[in-house]
Amino acid sequence: MTDISKIIEELPFYEKLLLKDLEENENISPEEVAKKDNINIKSVMSAAGSLAAKDIITVNKNTEEKVKLSKAGKEFAEKGLPERRVLNVLAYEKEIPMKDLAKKCGLDKKESVIALGWLNRKGWAKIDKGTLKITDKGEEAVDNYGEDEKILKKLFSSQGILKSELTEDELKGLNTINKRKNLIKNKKITSHSFKLNQIGKNIIKHGFEIGDRKEEATQLTHEDLKNGTWKNLHYRPYDINAETPKTFPGKAHPLRKIIEEIREIFLDMGFTESNGTTLDSAFWNFDSLFQPQDHAAREMQDTFYVKNPSECKLPDEEIVKNVAKTHEDGGNTKSTGWGYDWDVDVAKQSVLRTHTTGISTKYLASHEPPLKMFSVGRVFRRETINYKHLPEFHQVEGLVAAEGISFQHLLGILKEFYKKLGFEVRFRPAYFPYTYMSCECEIYLEERHDWIELGGAGMFRPEVLEPLGIKVPALAFGIGIERLAMIRYDISDIRMLYKSDIKWLRDIPLDNGVKLKFDY
Incomplete structure (x- = not known):
């Protein structure tokens, strides 16, 4: 009780x-x-x-929408809608040559376009052989204002009106006005009421x-006890079952959390991290990976070429010579190469890197096997921005080079890597230009009951390794971090990862699959 x-x-x-x-x-x-x-x-x-x-008590919250005119809306209300101003002229002249429309009706270029569109939509006028002519419907509308014009006038003479106060006809007029851009401002008005x-x-x-x-005192302090003032204080009771307000402490961005998680997995597996530069030469980005200089991926529509600096410094002459030889006739790889005259000026071109694999070839050229390396970084491609593509995104790359390693080792490393990410993985054959015995990795999504592709892998071709002086096999694999993030956070639009949606960022749990480390 x-x-x-x-x-x-x-x-x-x-x-x-x-x-x-x-x-x-x-x-x-x-x-x-x-x-x-x-x-x-x-x-x-x-x-x-x-x-x-x-x-x-119960606190009831009531939200209503208030509408008012924007600056552009006030101008239209004051001068009249563009199609009304044209109709007023047509009422007397019946027809207007299109070339004289703006001048006769006092419209600018933008208003003329708007007027023609709405005259056609409302059926007030039609264009016939370069002349704008009034229609029967237009004749009827000369002295009869539409609901959109009436609501525009009503809003002009007010500081804003609640939608709930509008009649059905006025709401229809408002919907018509809303089909035009930036004439109406909507504001939500919140009110509260109480009930016992x-x-x-x-x-x-x-x-x-x-x-x-x-x-009211909310806590007993040392000073209160010392000077005796606690005796005269009124202490506010505490309800330990009362709800507390939500707090939103600072936390890492979800994309940053996944990058740190991947970094920790690689380090736990004994890999060393390497970083490259976002601006690099076409030599490291393409040529070192045995990609011919006339390959479609090098075209301007796929790659960002940089004007300043227009050229990058190439590595040791011996490496450049070996890569050139491999492209032309296969060099010492027993390959026939691509059979063209390799151009050093093309190799010097400055590009924003299109992948992080160039970091791997650069690392191989400067380190002696056995080695295990990974890299995480931004890459750039000339993509059209949409729900699944961005011109800038992140890639992670893994590289292992050692005597005796094989494709079987690659699959074992991949299984362990994806297991640490929390996924069951399977493999299917694939083709990549700079690897042989290549595969794509597919992970199983329990909630979808389906497999989805997430990353590719393969053994580097001899045409990649031999010019760099590598005499042992090397395996490589990589994934797109944004794609992983979309799966992890169940989002369908890649742009969400770069939007400042504070509600979404606040609602993401701190421990969403990310292992946190604390130092004591």
Whole structure:
């Protein structure tokens, strides 16, 4: 059984004050309470929230939409819609040569386009052999204003109108106006009302005194104990079951969290991290990977070429010579190469890297096997921005080079890597220009009951390794981090990862698949 006396005793001053106001008038609004009791509206809503948490009252929230004219809307309301201004001229002249339309009707170029579109849509006029002519429907409309024009006039003479106050015809007019761009501003107006619950009614029936307005102590301090002031303080009771407000501490961006998770997995597997530059030569980005200089991927529509600097410095002459030889006739790889004259000037071109694999070839050229390396970085491609493509995104690359390793080792490493990411993985044959025995990795999504491609892998071709002086096999694999993030966070639009959607960022759990490290 509810102890009403105990509840009343624990009620703070403002909550009792609000209850007294509700006793007098249950329909009183928060603003009226604030004015009546000469207190801040925030104090009223704070007291109401606390009473609602104790099930003493219910706080009802009502949201309405208020519409008003924008600056452009006011101009149209004042001068008249472009099609109305043309119709007013047509009412007397019946037809206007198209070349004279703007001048005769006092329209600018943009207004002329708008007027013609809406004249056609409303059926007021038609174009015949370069002349705009009024229609029968236009004749009828000369003295009869449409609902869109009427609501425009009504809004012009007001500071804004609640949608709920508009008639059905006015709402139709508003919908027509909304089909034009930037004429209407919409603003949500929120109001609150209170309702006494049974406990609240019982408190009022029981009766209570508000008491004096005095400062309430929320904690006992050392100073209070030392000087004896604790004896005269009024301590506010605590409800340990009361709801607390949400807090939003700073946290890493979800994309950054996944990058750190991947980095930790590689380091746990004994890999060393390497970083390259976002601006690199076509030599490392393409030529070192045995990609011919006339390959379609090198075209301007796929790659960002940089004007300043227009050229990059090439590595040691011996490496450049070996790569050139391999392209032309296969060099010492027993390959026939591509059979063309390799151009050093093409290799010097500056590009924004299109992948991170160039970091792997550069690492192979400067380190002796055995080695295990990974890299994480931004890459750039001339992609059309849409729900699954961006011109800038992240790639992660893994590289292992050692005596005796094989494709079987590659599959084993991949299984362990994806297992640490939390996925079951399977492989299917694939083709990549700089690897042989290549495969694509597919992960199983339990919620979709389906497999989805996530990354590719393969053994580097001899045409890649031999010019760099590597005499042992090397395996490589990589994944797109944004694609992984879309799967992890269940989003269908890649652009969400780069939007400042504060609600989405706040709602993502801190421990969403990411292992956190704490140092004590």
